[in-house]
Amino acid sequence: MTAVSDTSAPVPEPLHCAALAADLDAADFRSEPLRRLWGEDADDALGRGMREPILRAIAGDEGVLATLGRLFVLGMPQPSHLVEAAVPRLGVAGLAALGLAEVSAETVVPTALLRPQSFVDADGVGEWWIASDLDEVALGTALPADHVLGVGGASRTLAEIILPIEVDRALDLGTGCGIQALLVARYAGTVIATDISARALAYAEINARINGVSNITFRQGSMFEPVEGEAFDLVVSNPPFVITPRGDGVPEYEYRDGGLIGDALVEQFIRDVPAYLTPGGVAQLLGNWESRNGASGLDRLSSWVRDDLDLWVIQREELTPLGYAELWIRDGGTTPRDAAFTPLLTAWLDDFAERGVTSIGFGYVLLRRRPVDGSPLRRIETVSQPVSGVGVALRNGLAAHDLLSSGLPVTLVTAADVTEARHLLPGDDDPSVIELRQGGGFARTLSVDPALAAFVGACDGELTVMQIAAALADLFEVPFADLWADLEPRIRSLVFDGFLAPAAS
Ligand SMILES: C[S@@+](CC[C@H](N)C(=O)[O-])C[C@H]1O[C@@H](n2cnc3c(N)ncnc32)[C@H](O)[C@@H]1O
Incomplete structure (x- = not known):
């Protein structure tokens, strides 16, 4: 059985979304029940790209949770009568109307994944349902260029570092499936979620609706275009920062590649974002920065930041050009066994060599429009050990910096x-x-x-x-x-x- 790749956009129709949410809730379609159903080992194996252990664990199980698990966690076609029983309020026709599946009399073929996604924040443990495009495992092929990513490692990293602060207005630039907007919406009056991709925005809107989140507005456009003239207390972004050579045969994945040369997209973001911050407003993003011809990536990055801004950069790792190229070629689904691997590797290494790139840093950047009377903060560091609760640590660090600007506490x-x-x-x-x-x-x-x-x-x-x-x-x-x-x-x-x-x- 192969799943269908569908590049049409899902349709976030409110009543269908509400019915789907009620069905998922009634089925207890959540991380823990699913993990119990197929076991921890099988669950962990899926994270490593193997779905066979889950299929073995639930072989012959035609129950509602097993059906929804195969359909939406694995992205595999299921008999229509079983899906109809699993989503009785929405019905299989409703799934088709939402653009999450193609339906025939016998079979429902998923065109999207829909997975429970747990998170931890200052208020404790919670869970979302997140719809996104079928992944490589479900497609059985490399991803199309307009793929809308689910929640991945970088998404989790940004989610973990976002300051848990109450704000009036927040912006999630490059929202994708909307995971950061959902998280920020818990602490913000209003969130604007933007993306260049209409399909991504459609997914993000479905995800907001099925999770009952109503304070997010969705806008299409590139970078800051959709919010021209507006200001935010918090801007978060997991932007398409992956450095990609420009040339024939090199795929340009919308979800990771902003179409610029080298680290220019991160530079542009850092240079432009201050205009969209309220006084005291904070921007947080993930990024890559290149060390070139003896100029360190961290020095180049800090030169992009105006003096009237606070800057805290945490570099988590640094890769050689070869290590970087290999990482992202493999991420696109091409391995050294594929004929395409060597031409891609050559394109990446040539691109780095042409610009004198000697290493590529990855990490988090926090910028703050310095509060009136605030003392400057410019902290640039490498932190490579495992970390936890970074959002709280960053928030406390900023608060401590502000406190220290008026002297050491007495006690x-x-x-x-x-x-x-x-x-x-x-x-x-x-x-x-x-x-x-x-x-x-x-x-x-x-x-x-x-x-x-x-x-x-x-x-x-x-x-x-x-x-x-x-x-x-x-x-x-x-x-x-x-x-x-x-x-x-x-x-x-x-x-x-x-x-x-x-x-x-
Ligand atoms: C790495 S994904 C991040 C998705 C999501 N925010 C997350 O954390 O998982 C980057 C997103 O940026 C979007 N994007 C690409 N180019 C863009 C641009 N020029 N302006 C705004 N968004 C863009 C992509 O469509 C994609 O959804």
Whole structure:
């Protein structure tokens, strides 16, 4: 059985969307029930591109959940009578009217995937249903150029780093299936979701409707065109940042390739976005940046940012041109066993060589229109360890930066996730290395000297910063001014990084 590739747009008709949502709800079409149905192993295998383990686990099961699982999680045709029983309110005709399937008397052939997608935010665990185009596994072929992506690794990365802050107006630029707009809509009065692709917007609108989200407006257009003259408190974007050589035979996937040379799309976004931010407004995006002829990617990126903006860049990894080319050629479904692989690799490597590209960085960029009277923030760092709860860590970092601009808090407390590790040479009484470690957020590890370790250890929210510093000067028998000059900048860093927080007054 092969699924049908359909490049026509789905149709977000409100009543059909409501009926579908009621059917999915009644079927308990959610992550956990599906995982229980076919087992964890099979569920994990699907994430690695294998659907056979799920098919084996539910072979012969004609129940509602198994039918919907095969139809929409795997994207496989199902007998019409079983689908009719699984979506009784909508009916198979309604599925066809929504553009999610092609229907005949015997068979319903999906033209889209529809999967439960769980998420965690400040309010706890939730779940969406997300419709998107059939993936490579369901299509059995490489993706078409106008493919509308479901929730992938980059989507999850952006979702994880978005500041959990309440805002009036938010923009999701390049919304695709709408996952970021749905998340932001939980904290925003209004969200504008834009995309160059009408098909993507149709999916995003279906997804908003079936999830009962009504504060998102959808607009078609390139980059900032659809919001000309408007300003937002929060702009989020997982833009089509993938660097792609321009030439015959190189596919231009709308979902990942903005059609410009090198990292020009990320540069254009970073240069243009300030005009669309309210004072204090924040933009967050994922991106790639090229190191060229000795100019580091991070330096090039920071040169694109005006001085009146705050900038916090976190580079997560850096790839060689070869590693980058291989990653994205494989992502398009071409492997070294395919004849197309070598010409594509040549095109990518030639493109990088022509522009003197020596490496490509990937990471997150946060820009803020600096609040009135705010002190400048320009932090550019590489963080390669596993991270969690980054959105909260970024929000707290910005708040700490603002707080520190009016001086150190009088009293500090050590954050609950901080531990200290002491490393001693065998037989020694004194540690040769003391490390402070963060359990969450950026999970930073810092080497500290005994004075700073003692300072952090004494931050219990009772003693003031000055009382602790004075006691340490006595203990280490050093002049207070010398100790303070040495400690103060490092205490500020610990507050910014969330090792220390102001004590509740
Ligand atoms: C990587 S996908 C991100 C989708 C979704 N926001 C997510 O996080 O999963 C990039 C999206 O940008 C859209 N896009 C491509 N070129 C664009 C442009 N010039 N202006 C606006 N959107 C564009 C694509 O259609 C696609 O939906």
